[in-house]
């Protein structure tokens with residue numbers, strides 16, 4: 258297999274050179290013991306883009322050993338926060354320099370529009386790296402008073418060690434940045450396993466990690482099947498922490514593997530079935546804009562997708578009509594077409610999964626307000642689909658779909674809205690629209706979710722923590738809180754004056 262493949266960029270005469278090997282010790286290398294490859298597809302055309310090396314369990318061992326060596330020698334506690342900050346900022350600069358190419362590659366592999374990948378995913382990722390670069394030299398411990406005459410305790414926030422990072426396919430670059438930035442800022446080393454569905458930008462970013470000047474082994478990249486590389490990382494006895502974003506079912510497997518192996522620290526950012534409530538006092542046009550964004554952004558392939566919408570009965574019909582109009586306005590099309598606001602879903606597997614849910618919704622008797630019909634052209638496209646008059650027992654109301662499929666129901670009282678919203682095993686996010694300030698406060702207090710949006714939806718900021726309650730996850734990403742996920746606090750007790758009388 259070629260070490261580098263050239264991937265043609267549509268509507269241009271250019272191509273993007275993508276390394277196909279495993280990135281270990283700052284070099285692209287073949288597997289040590291396997292000839293397995295991963296076929297990478299373009300979801301807009303259903304065609305194969307290239308084949309890349311699939312890491313085996315032995316390759317994971319090699320990558321972990323390399324990251325351990327770097328942790329003990331060139332990174333970890335061997336490098337100052339100022340230097341870590343400088344390197345992370347340099348990496349951010351290089352990503353910003355290559356934003357257009359990275360966005361085109363992201364679009365080719367994931368389907369999302371180039372402009373969305375460039376201006377949102379990559380723009381946000383650069384900001385994320387810079388935010389954590391700012392933290393790198395400000396991670397301090399404290400001195401704790403015990404007895405001023407004799408003793409003090411000092412805490413040292415130490416990097417936890419070698420981190421396995423397992424990321425999904427819905428935001429391949431952004432999830433990479435959310436994981437990599439705080440880990441590097443603290444001084445951890447990383448074995449990154451991108452999704453087997455979207456590994457290309459993680460490989461391209463690895464070139465920039467080397468160019469930025471990070472020592473070999475600080476960040477290794479090992480594309481692999483989840484059941485091979487992901488499982489091996491989770492079970493590895495020399496991995497100190499696994500950070501994961503993906504499905505709840507896989508999150509559960511990772512926790513089990515951590516428990517069975519070395520009790521490594523685990524942080525999980527999992528699925529959701531997030532409720533979005535519109536009260537009668539809301540600005541209807543604005544609430545409809547946010548509700549449309551909530552379910553259609555990234556073609557609904559978003560852990561925070563506002564996939565259950567509850568509208569007060571007094572405005573239900575009017576709101577549905579406005580919302581359906583907004584949903585039809587968004588163009589879901591080719592990622593290289595400037596007019597597209599959304600692309601295809603990521604894969605044949607995801608396409609089939611989403612259509613199974615749409616069929617289940619129809620069968621269960623939910624009313625189709627818009628969408629719900631397949632296109633006859635190639636590409637894994639799913640048009641915005643809104644189901645109304647839902648009931649709580651329907652599969653489309655209970656389960657995460659991860660596509661542009663919205664379930665809408667009505668409520669009469671505030672208490673009823675809260676009960677419907679919280680009737681889920683998930684707890685990632687929730688939204689509400691109201692112009693009654695007391696109601697905004699009351700309802701946001703009552704909603705069981707890690708993120709609540711009031712009169713907006715789906716906006717996240719690098720300096721605000723993000724994560725789930727209930728079965729949506731453990732731990733927090735973004736903000737200062739994410740640093741704690743990569744830190745092990747050491748307490749040093751220092752005696753400079755107390756004499757111990759013996760025996761007791």
Ligand SMILES: NC(=O)C1=CN([C@@H]2O[C@H](COP(=O)(O)OP(=O)(O)OC[C@H]3O[C@@H](n4cnc5c(N)ncnc54)[C@H](O)[C@@H]3O)[C@@H](O)[C@H]2O)C=CC1
Nearest residue numbers: 424425451452483484487488503504507527528560657659
């Ligand atoms: N919370 C989120 O952002 C995401 C949620 N999902 C949900 O999961 C559904 C299924 O998508 P999948 O791609 O199958 O998700 P998944 O959770 O299986 O995949 C996410 C990552 O986990 C890895 N993985 C898979 N099995 C593993 C294992 N046994 N041990 C360790 N790592 C493993 C995969 O290789 C990938 O890198 C989606 O339809 C969606 O509902 C999927 C991706 C992201």
Ligand code: BAL
Nearest residue numbers: 427502558559560561
């Ligand atoms: N939108 C938050 C990141 C995620 O979907 O995984």
